[in-house]
Amino acid sequence: MEKRRTAIVTGGASGLGHAVVKRFIDKGYAVAMVDVAEEKGKELANQLSEKGAEVHFIGGDVTDQGQARDIAKRAFDVLGDIHILVNAAGIIRRTPATDVKDTELLAVLQVNLNGTVYMCQAVQPYMAQAEDGAIVNFSSMLAHYGSENLLSYAASKGGIVQVTKSLAVSWAKYGIRVNSVSPGYIETPLSSGATQNPAFRERILSRTPQGRYGKPEEVAAVIDFLTSREASFVTGVVLPIDGGLLAGDPMLYPPATPIA
Template sequence: MDQRVPVAIVTGGASGLGRSVVERLISQQIHVAIVDVSKEAGQIAEELDSKSDKEVRFFQADVSDKEQALGVVKRIYEHFERVDYLVNAAGIITRAPAAEVAATDLKRVIDINLIGSAFMCQAVYPYMKEVSGGSIVNFGSMLAHYGSKNLLTYAASKGGVLQVTQCLAVEWAGEYIRVNSVSPGYIETPLSSGATKDPVFKERILSRTPQRRFGKPEEVAAVVYFLLSDEASFVTGVDIPIDGGLLAGDPALFPPA
């Protein structure tokens, strides 16, 4: 293993926006460790690895379990002999009226989206501290910035992610570890396919988006890479919306779920 090549850990890197981030990092000559609870992610890692001269390796773990989070980062470090970047892209979403949210759903969403991100940050900290530097990007959401119907659990978890980002950025700045987040808006992914195919719902979204279009996964990946890179060396503790201007608009126009 060439120890001069940077190594990135991407949770949830086998699908959706996480996969786009992995593809961008590979293109920038970075080895990638994909962390996912599903063994199926291993097939994606093998596919990406076969198409690149940089290594893409799958490591199975449930990031909402602290011991598993610590253990998987240890295995990654033992394999690659360094950890430079972390992208917390793993996440789930549930929808239900606030008064009817099931305790199991609330706990599951918070565990994966918020607690899992925090555990992974804790897990990479000693390895980044050892070399006096590293960069972390957490995935927030535009729903961390305003209220919405039927999305209490998801919005709460992502709001917490933004606070974790700010707290760690302040506390770890002395170790030259930067921590930022991104808040994607409506992006063309399998998760948003229902919106893009439904002309009525699509128009509701576009009417509130100044750029009048959905974003592309590669546009999110580009911002994530910028925040990880030395080009953003004086940027820490910030959240960057990637939403075509939606959050800059009139709050009264924010679309309900």
């Protein structure tokens, strides 16, 4: 009988991270939901547990390498194994490139890039011991094309692409697969200020062959596949989830300036 699957999801108390948590729960996985928002995270974990899910909230800051190791250890202690890591924690800042200060650049890189590296390092010994592991990192469309006012964010997400490929090559011998997703424009409560703006909506949907925004559940479904046994020969991949946006001709569809 196959062991129960276990997963850590950072940024699991909101947005796409929480969609992944719910997807894994629906499959019967035991999940460690990690977030800096402790009050919200505990409340969500309690609500899910009351419905019969095995969810453990772990508060912690992935930008601290020591805390990342502690998160992994606490997750292993409550889950018994660590099969899956999804690095969904992230922040975004919108600033003209000439105005980006070191505090912004460092903050965005620390959460999005360094936090991802620290969590991958932290789970590696547990996955290597079991010779079974699947990691999915969150990149972005901004790793593939340029856009105004998002220098820090684009730098962090471009770094994720290379981190993913490097770890996929380095850790294949331990039975660990490492992939990444690049979501397009996904409609979430946090993004509704931009996605519901009429001018922004028209510009983005005109560039997207499918003519619509994505749903968090669609991102979670792709991550579910990448972390499943069915994807056992898939590693080092950076997979867009964008309704065909990146497949379009950039000369016909120039990158849109995001609206805050």
